[in-house]
Amino acid sequence: xxxxxxxxxxxxxxxxxxxxxxxxxxxFTPHLEDPFRMQFExxxxxxxxxxxxxxxxxxEAMARIWESSQDVVCLLPMTPMARGPQVQRLWQAxxxxxxxxxxxxxxxxxxxxxxxxxxxxxxxxxxxxxxxAPPPIYATNVFRRGPEGWxxxxxxxxxxxxxxxxxPDKGQTALA
Numbered sequence: 001x002x003x004x005x006x007x008x009x010x011x012x013x014x015x016x017x018x019x020x021x022x023x024x025x026x027x028f029t030p031h032l033e034d035p036f037r038m039q040f041e042x043x044x045x046x047x048x049x050x051x052x053x054x055x056x057x058x059x060e061a062m063a064r065i066w067e068s069s070q071d072v073v074c075l076l077p078m079t080p081m082a083r084g085p086q087v088q089r090l091w092q093a094x095x096x097x098x099x100x101x102x103x104x105x106x107x108x109x110x111x112x113x114x115x116x117x118x119x120x121x122x123x124x125x126x127x128x129x130x131x132x133a134p135p136p137i138y139a140t141n142v143f144r145r146g147p148e149g150w151x152x153x154x155x156x157x158x159x160x161x162x163x164x165x166x167x168p169d170k171g172q173t174a175l176a
Contacts, residue, residue: 073087074156121139
């Protein structure tokens with residue numbers, strides 16, 4: 001049975017699971033066959049590890065959270081879609097160029113089933129100085145449970161779309 005929900009999350013921190021009321025606090029336990037491969041007990045554990053890897057610019061940590069299959073997909077703004085082993089090469093290139101990301105993450109909605117979970121989140125960069133904070137980025141994270149526990153299957157994010165044009169005579173937008 002799938003669970004549906006939405007919640008606001010506090011700014012990114014190690015205890016991100018507090019923002020999702022259904023995410024059980026768990027301890028990462030290493031997979032018995034590979035001491036460096038973590039066993040993620042919940043989709044939230046994987047998501048937390050993903051944002052920790054982003055924050056630290058840690059390519060090895062990033063590799064541990066993705067499912068080991070040709071099915072994985074990562075689509076970032078202004079980059080071609082990466083599939084299978086291309087995903088790791090994409091993150092390696094980003095991190096080798098000094099890419100580290102300090103993000104505040106807020107859950108907007110989620111669907112969680114026994115084998116698949118989908119999280120829609122808002123990612124915000126903290127305001128680093130005077131002026132307006134950059135607009136948020138919206139991301140969809142898809143997780144799948146397999147023999148090694150939960151893993152990230154797909155990550156897609158996109159910038160905030162521009163406001164729709166307005167229709168002057170009715171006071172409505174062109175889309176509403």
